[in-house]
Amino acid sequence: MSGFKDTFQRYETKYLLEDFQYRALRERLEGMAQVDDYGKTSILNIYYDTPDFSLIKRSLEKPVYKEKLRLRTYGIPEDDTRAFIEIKKKYKGIVYKRRIGMKYRDAISYLNEGEAAKEQSQISNEIDYFKNYYKGLGPAMAISYDRIAMAGIEDKELRITFDENIRWRVDHLDLKRGNVGNDILKPGQRLMELKIAGAMSVEMAHILDEIGIRQTSFSKYGRGYVDYMYPEGVKPAVNYENNSNGKIILTA
Known part of the structure; x- marks a missing residue:
């Protein structure tokens, strides 16, 4: 796909929206941002990790520095579909992403x-x-979702994404299966990501405040991992979002 950058450096903040908040926000964004040329897209990912999930476990502890490796396609791929292999790093709140593109079958090889x-x-x-650094690294979990992406009309650096139907699975780790798996969000919920180069504009901050939209800590892979480790009916020994010290400690 043309028009994709190989490197990114930006702030990314996340917000979990109920349906009424999403609809109100879309109305308020008219004139500020518009849906990009790709419209609604299914984004399919395979996250790579060690056999004991050391990468995601470290990430959930909220260290100053963390990194992930994933394979991504936009839509269900064929062998010749362009896929992206991405290293995503976060250091002191700034997200750095570097990626290369190749055919899906070559990426798997x-x-x-x-x-x-x-x-x-x-x-x-x-x-x-x-x-080479992370021993035993291999495909660990598929994370997929449907995304609407918006770009700023005047502020060209502004990017807003809305993700729904976020799902995870640990079997059949082939992106050709599409967006299938276990649901992470409740019906009607969407995950919004606000991606900016610097500080949020005063106008945007006012809009979010008026609608009652609050920033949250949310990792799709992290949520999938917690759901996988602690299936329904088993109470996990972890408070995912509201730990008193801001960290997440997972215990078996």
């Missing part, structure tokens, strides 16, 4: 079967280092 990347680059070298 590279990540799952140990073949070399067909095109070498600085980013592919970073991915190689990541794969």
Whole structure:
């Protein structure tokens, strides 16, 4: 897909919206942001982790620095569909994302079967280092969702995304299966991400405050992992969102 950047550096804040908040916000955003050229898109991901899920467990503890590796496609892929392999890092609240693109079948061969990347680059070298550093790294969980993305009309750096039908699964880790799995959100809920280069505008802050939209801590992979480790009917020994010290400690 054309028009995709290979590197990003930005602040990303997340908000969990009920349906009435989403509809009110969409009305208020008219004239400020518009849906991008891709419209509504299914985003499919496979997250890579160690056999004991060390990457996501560390991430949920909210360290100063954390990183993830994932394979992503936009829509259900065929073998020749362009896929993206991404390293996503977060340091002191700033998100850094670096990625390379290749055919889906080549990405699977590279990540799952140990073949070399067909095109070498600085980013592919970073991915190689990541794969070698985390021993036993392999496909751990599929995370998929339907997204509407909006871009600022005057503020070209503003990007807002709304995700619904967020699902996870740990079996059949092939993106050709599409957006199937276990639901993370309740019916009608959406996860909004506000992606900006610097500080939020005063206008946007006022809009969110008036509608009662509050920032939250939310990791799709993290939620999927917690649901997987603590299935329905088993009370987890963890308070995911409201730990007194802001951290999440998972205990078996």
